[in-house]
Amino acid sequence: MLRIKGLTNHGVGPVDLAVGAGECVCLSGPSGAGKTVLLRAIADLEPHDGEVMLEGRSAGEFTPSQWRRRVALLPAESQWWRDRIGEHFDAPDGEALEALGFGPEVMGWQVARCSTGERQRLALLRLLAHRPPVLLLDEPTAALDPEGVERVEGFVDRYRQAEGAAVLWVSHNREQIRRIAGRHYRMEAGQLREAPL
Helix, strand or coil: CEEEEEEEECCEEEEEEEECCCCEEEEECCCCCCHHHHHHHHCCCCCCEEEEEECCEEHHHCCHHHHHHHEEEECCCCCCCCCEHHHHCCCCCHHHHHHCCCCHHHHHCEHHHCCHHHHHHHHHHHHHHHCCCEEEEECCCCCCCHHHHHHHHHHHHHHHHHHCCEEEEECCCHHHHHHHCCEEEEEECCEEEEECC
16 A cells, blocks of 8 residues: 655664555654654654555655645644634544534634644544545554543554555554554664564
């Protein structure tokens, strides 16, 4: 599904990695090792050398907006550009809202009243609205309590299986990595190495 060949950027790489359809691969490593830079480069939000391919097609064959809808990045801190949650959604999925711990009234909430964890769960829902085949998740549960962590892990797992999505998930939690990942890589000083689950 997603193939990265010889990717280099700001001291990261060269990175070679493939993530298959329906697979979840976790990345871990110390702060500053290059995990976020790598995700941003894959999403074509950072200049880089090397090649990133989706289903055999190079990123250069897509417009930037097409690529980012298909290779979708959830940053560690979500961005919101309008006052109310509902203004960021065309047609909110009530079942998905409930799965992430919300009722339909959340669409009327002001973004400013939401906690970091609430914003992150809602940003995940917003990200999946276009049914991307690749998810790049940068510590999506870091601000969540245990119940929120369980909800997000289950939600992403169901999406991954239903859509055959490839998931690249940054996590520092070893127990979480064991729960969700089929493979685990550790990044240190810009170099990616396979690590035990």
